[in-house]
Amino acid sequence: MSYEIMEQVIPHTEITVSRLTFAIIVLVLGFVLSKYIVHAFRRAIENTKIPDLTIQFLAHLLSILLYVIVILAFLKSLNFAVDSYIIGASAVIGLVLGMGMQDTFTNLTAGICIASIRPIDMGETVTVNGQTGKVKSVRIMSTELLTPDNQLITIPNKLVWGNSIVNMTRMPTRRISVDVGVSYSSDLEKAIGIALGLMKMHPLIQQEPEPAVVTTELANSSVNLQLRAWTKTGDVGTVKNDLITGILKVYTREGIEIPFPQLDIRIKEIEVKASEKQTVEQSIIV
Structure with a gap:
């Protein structure tokens, strides 16, 4: 009886219950395995001389790649033509670039440059694109700064890499x-x-x-x-x-005076004839 249920086809699809169950198991195990691989990767390279900023960036990049692989494996388990999805994704990327919306790829490239060349590093206080704060992280698309009053500022990587950076704590x-x-x-x-x-x-x-x-x-x-x-x-x-x-x-x-800003105004008296004095006084009263 249970075998018959597992072999039933889900309405409006060609997917059986057993195939869907297997695909869900692949998805769950894939995400769990991805987290373990990323964690192991971080632990393995933390003992090297690679800076924390680069480690964080590489771990984030690895997790995204593994998640993409897991999703593709999930779709493959459901008997979808994964190759067509890859071709479709490539077409979308080409369309995005053709429409002039290449900011995503620019930010990705800038993030790689920041992580490898390290004009900024974790915990350093910097001024970037007019914003000042402590470097919290450099992600795939953006850089995060934390201000002294605990505000989180997110700046696209292209604006970090493409602008002058004032690093206030790099020098001893x-x-x-x-x-x-x-x-x-x-x-x-x-x-x-x-x-x-x-x-x-x-x-x-x-x-x-x-x-x-x-x-x-x-x-x-x-x-x-x-x-x-x-x-x-x-x-x-x-x-x-x-x-x-x-x-x-x-x-x-x-006794050293620190003066307040001040302005001296001097009024010079002007002598006038007696005949004109009354006229001047009347003008002042008016």
């Missing part, structure tokens, strides 16, 4: 710049000396290259100085905050 050290203005009446040499002393006493600031203070501008209401110091890339935020708060405290303590 970076120079910090802090701008401050002092009044024209302040002792400029004293202000510079105090700023240099502040930087030389900071434990996270490197003394080679030496810290420096340069005059950047003679502005309307202040002489603008810039504090320049080198530190480890991971300490940039801490050191910059310490310099901003520190220079304010030490200048206040030492």
